Amino acid sequence: xxxxxxxxxxxxxxxxxxxxxxxxxxxxxxxxxxxxxxxxxxxxxxxxxxxxxxxxxxxxxxxxxxxxxxxxxxxxxxxxxxxxxxxxxxxxxxxxxxxxxxxxxxxxxxxxxxxxxxxxxxxxxxxxxxxxxxxxxxxxxxxxxxxxxxxxxxxxxxxxxxxxxxxxxxxxxxxxxxxxxxxxxxxxxxxxxxxxxxxxxxxxxxxxxxxxxxxxxxxxxxxxxxxxxxxxxxxxxxxxxxxxxxxxxxxxxxxxxxxxxxxxxxxxxxxxxxxxxxxxxxxxxxxxxxxxxxxxxxxxxxxxxxxxxxxxxxxxxxxxxxxxxxxxxxxxxxxxxxxxxxxxxxxxxxxxxxxxxxxxxxxxxxxxxxxxxxxxxxxxxxxxxxxxxxxxxxxxxxxxxxxxxxxxxxxxxxxxxxxxxxxxxxxxxxxxxxxxxxxxxxxxxxxxxxxxxxx
Numbered sequence: 001x002x003x004x005x006x007x008x009x010x011x012x013x014x015x016x017x018x019x020x021x022x023x024x025x026x027x028x029x030x031x032x033x034x035x036x037x038x039x040x041x042x043x044x045x046x047x048x049x050x051x052x053x054x055x056x057x058x059x060x061x062x063x064x065x066x067x068x069x070x071x072x073x074x075x076x077x078x079x080x081x082x083x084x085x086x087x088x089x090x091x092x093x094x095x096x097x098x099x100x101x102x103x104x105x106x107x108x109x110x111x112x113x114x115x116x117x118x119x120x121x122x123x124x125x126x127x128x129x130x131x132x133x134x135x136x137x138x139x140x141x142x143x144x145x146x147x148x149x150x151x152x153x154x155x156x157x158x159x160x161x162x163x164x165x166x167x168x169x170x171x172x173x174x175x176x177x178x179x180x181x182x183x184x185x186x187x188x189x190x191x192x193x194x195x196x197x198x199x200x201x202x203x204x205x206x207x208x209x210x211x212x213x214x215x216x217x218x219x220x221x222x223x224x225x226x227x228x229x230x231x232x233x234x235x236x237x238x239x240x241x242x243x244x245x246x247x248x249x250x251x252x253x254x255x256x257x258x259x260x261x262x263x264x265x266x267x268x269x270x271x272x273x274x275x276x277x278x279x280x281x282x283x284x285x286x287x288x289x290x291x292x293x294x295x296x297x298x299x300x301x302x303x304x305x306x307x308x309x310x311x312x313x314x315x316x317x318x319x320x321x322x323x324x325x326x327x328x329x330x331x332x333x334x335x336x337x338x339x340x341x342x343x344x345x346x347x348x349x350x351x352x353x354x355x356x357x358x359x360x361x362x363x364x365x366x367x368x369x370x371x372x373x374x375x376x377x378x379x380x381x382x383x384x385x386x387x388x389x390x391x392x393x394x395x396x397x398x399x400x401x402x403x404x405x406x407x408x409x410x411x412x413x414x415x416x417x418x419x420x421x422x423x424x425x426x427x428x429x430x431x432x433x434x435x436x437x438x439x440x441x442x443x444x445x446x447x448x449x450x451x452x453x454x455x
Contacts, residue, residue: 038272040345053077056089063314074283074293080302085363097370107136116387128190134331137357145308153214153232165198179398208243218256237268252289255320265330270343286323298326299354
């Protein structure tokens, strides 16, 4: 058989296919790969259009309204505070002055915490940090709307969730340092907090993993007939991950009681939000899953609380999940390992039309006669002192310059209810080696911290 002859196993194209490519295209457009560009690059003069949406534009429907009744809410913008920080419209949650002052204090506490951690990082006293400047309302107002029995799955830019749920500031700082008061025993990366007492699940580095976990937890509550609600948060970059869509599909099919948040802060590290979706909004994706979508001014404390309250009530009443997009802006770098001057205009944060959530809530309280510039200055001073003193307290349990000892024995803890035999043998072997090491005289004339630095 001639090797050059076609194999009888190779099929021939259908005759119709031979003519398909010969049909001329009618008015073809240029064919090219579309790669979106961010609105401003370094050196540019940023211009961001103000919000055209106003409080009162969108009605507040019943919490069991059909999903398609909220299509306008997925493309519009739920607002309560106008540009003068005056509250109006059906979405006004009518919070008391005490609740508003509490929210303001918690947002300011988050900001002073971030400021202190960034300063300590520059001094080499903190290994890594992620700030949330400009996004405090999305976490603080959100957490305040949940009941304590509800379970929260945050991302790494929601420290406000932990503070609202009662995690001590010193515990968060010790986790960042990784000292002996770190309740994760140094097993987690810095800023990967968890707070079991407050029903806040541990943060994880791989973005998006918390989405199917959160929906699964909500499915368990529904299966057991418990009216608990699960909240999950992530950034806009995570909305391009498969886990995001897997979770939405499970949420759409099984209708568990959960609220799904995309915190659209415009940037995923150095990648602009335009690379995370080709659609108009992230909230509009809910329509494909027959879920209600809400697009919310994420720097409007009252609007965030109101949207959260609506979605939580819907879930608790048995109406199923909601997708909430919180439109905000990441004012700082992605982390202490990032340099924004390489990819965005320097003045862009100051041009954000949503403004500063802390200043907006402050102006609202002043307008109500429930706050003043003097009160604000006093609170700022007190929280600055609190952050400074708390960090000194945290370093007393171990610092980067004087690390505290965490026993290697702890690696066998917190994993199994009953330790398997092979791990039990390793545990006993390590105990024996540790005991022998303590009986040996030192062979290197250095203190323990110096040994660690040399070796």
